[in-house]
Amino acid sequence: xxxxxRRPRQPAGVQDDLRGRxxxxxxxxxxxxxxxxxxxxxxGLSAARTALDAGARICLIDDNHAPGGQIWRGGxxxxxxxxxxxxxxxxxxxxGCTVMQDAQVIGCMDSRTLLxxxxxxxAAVPFERLVLCSGSRxxxxxxxxxxxxxxxxxxxxxxLIKGGMPVSGRRVVVxxxxxxxxxxxxxALRAGAHVTAIVEHQPWSRLSAFxxxxxxxxxxxxxxxxxxxxxxxxxxxxxxxxxxxxxGEDTVRGVVVRTGGKDVxxxxxxxxxxxxxxxxxxxARALRCDVVxxxxxxxxxxxxxxTDVWAAGECTGIGGVDKxxxxxxIAALAALGRPPSGRDLPLRRASHxxxxxxxxxxxxxxxxxxxxxxxxxVCRCEDVTRARxxxxxxxxxxxxxxxxxxxxxxxKTCGAACAFLFxxxxxxxxxxxxxxxxxxLSDFE
Numbered sequence: 284x285x286x287x288x289r290r291p292r293q294p295a296g297v298q299d300d301l302r303g304r305x306x307x308x309x310x311x312x313x314x315x316x317x318x319x320x321x322x323x324x325x326x327g328l329s330a331a332r333t334a335l336d337a338g339a340r341i342c343l344i345d346d347n348h349a350p351g352g353q354i355w356r357g358g359x360x361x362x363x364x365x366x367x368x369x370x371x372x373x374x375x376x377x378x379g380c381t382v383m384q385d386a387q388v389i390g391c392m393d394s395r396t397l398l399x400x401x402x403x404x405x406a407a408v409p410f411e412r413l414v415l416c417s418g419s420r421x422x423x424x425x426x427x428x429x430x431x432x433x434x435x436x437x438x439x440x441x442x443l444i445k446g447g448m449p450v451s452g453r454r455v456v457v458x459x460x461x462x463x464x465x466x467x468x469x470x471a472l473r474a475g476a477h478v479t480a481i482v483e484h485q486p487w488s489r490l491s492a493f494x495x496x497x498x499x500x501x502x503x504x505x506x507x508x509x510x511x512x513x514x515x516x517x518x519x520x521x522x523x524x525x526x527x528x529x530x531g532e533d534t535v536r537g538v539v540v541r542t543g544g545k546d547v548x549x550x551x552x553x554x555x556x557x558x559x560x561x562x563x564x565x566x567a568r569a570l571r572c573d574v575v576x577x578x579x580x581x582x583x584x585x586x587x588x589x590t591d592v593w594a595a596g597e598c599t600g601i602g603g604v605d606k607x608x609x610x611x612x613i614a615a616l617a618a619l620g621r622p623p624s625g626r627d628l629p630l631r632r633a634s635h636x637x638x639x640x641x642x643x644x645x646x647x648x649x650x651x652x653x654x655x656x657x658x659x660x661v662c663r664c665e666d667v668t669r670a671r672x673x674x675x676x677x678x679x680x681x682x683x684x685x686x687x688x689x690x691x692x693x694x695k696t697c698g699a700a701c702a703f704l705f706x707x708x709x710x711x712x713x714x715x716x717x718x719x720x721x722x723x724l725s726d727f728e
Contacts, residue, residue: 317340318334318339318618319344319397320413320414320416320615321344321388321414321416321417322344322345322352323343323345323347323350323351323416324353325367325604325608326416326595326597326598327345327350327596328355328374329595329607329610330614331343331373332370332373333612333615334619335373335374337619339615341381342381342383343381343382344386344388344397345386348384350371352418353438354603354604354607355367357445361445383401383408385402386401387719389405389717389723390569390713391566391570394571395591396409397409398715400720403720403723404723404726405723405725410591412592412593413593414585414618415572415579416595417565417566417567417594418562418597419561419597419601421439421560421561423436424459424556425654425704426527426528426556427527428529429529429660430663431531432534432535434535434556435555436555436557437555438467438557439557440455440467440470441466444470444471445470451476453476453552455551455553455555456481456549456554456555457471457480457557459526459558461558461560461641463559464555465511465512465515467555468481469511472515472518478515478518479519479549479550479551481515481521482524482538482542484651485645486522489644493640496644497640500633501633521547523543525540525542525653526540526541526556527546537550559601559647561699562577562579562598562600562601564577564578565695565716565717567579567598572588577702579594580599581593585613585614593617595607595613596610600638603641605634606631606637609627609630612624613628613631661697662688662690664691664692664697665685665686665687665690672687672705678698688709693716694709
């Protein structure tokens, strides 16, 4: 008997918005006068509020159960940034706002239809105007012992603590490079952890230059950094140091750090190792938007290489919350055919200057490659070591021969690591771009 060719169902709350014009080519109804926004972090909330204030309807899609993304994680009850509360107060209960939470975008059916998994089922979400606020993920660089339980990313530890993981009385070492180390240490300290050490790869001379750059051009951020340092006073802050190995049998028990030509070991129950952030570009690439130097390419109006897709926030380049909020506003206005206000462009310029300062100071340098020895696992999903990857010329050849990047994370961790270690490009993005259940996939034709 012929298979039942069901159309993908529409998610609850979106069906009422599908009264727009009919697309005869694809045989589906497209949402009319609705701006679809993927991601409810600072950029997504800023874009959503801006669009609603301008009189548009919005559909906000996010894979978390609460809005805020990584920066404003924890939901409205835990927010301290007034911009987050103000944006959510506008969205909450607004008749023109549809929010899809716990909804993972797993790809696209065609150039104008997103595939979403929500509630264990697949849903097709057509769009006319789309704003991508897909954020970023941590850059994890391999070193001996990084696969031990208890070893996380710096942002990963923050997320676990904010999600309720108890760390009171536990020993924590935060290591790697970048301002996120200080934020992670602060989060752990406030949750009752004993922060044994903060280990920064960059030398003190470069950190001092960064501080002077903040003082001269970004006074507010200098005060924030100074406040963090004051809070963390008394915790060993080791600079110009490199991770040698995480130690332990069934879980991490310590970390060996090389500084000044000597190896020092710190005992710990958790090691948060972070080396910066990587823009999330998988959905953009699946939609055939141009990606340059690892970030979604946008013009002055935040428009991508597609005329119906805009992007904002960390997915267009790492720069922090101010950049995300400014770009989210500009993207939403541009999607509605409106110019930015007089205050938007200066805010974006300032945030881009800060982003450039971050990149100059904390971009991982080549010396970090020495952390990864021949027998160090690079792909944790498939247990692929560096020695097995060395004979191959590029990412595609290595995938075919070793299965690197073919596990549950689909290369989101090891792909960036291989780009850093070997200079391999990792540009392929196929649906599903995220792991999806067979049930959800069976809902699509």
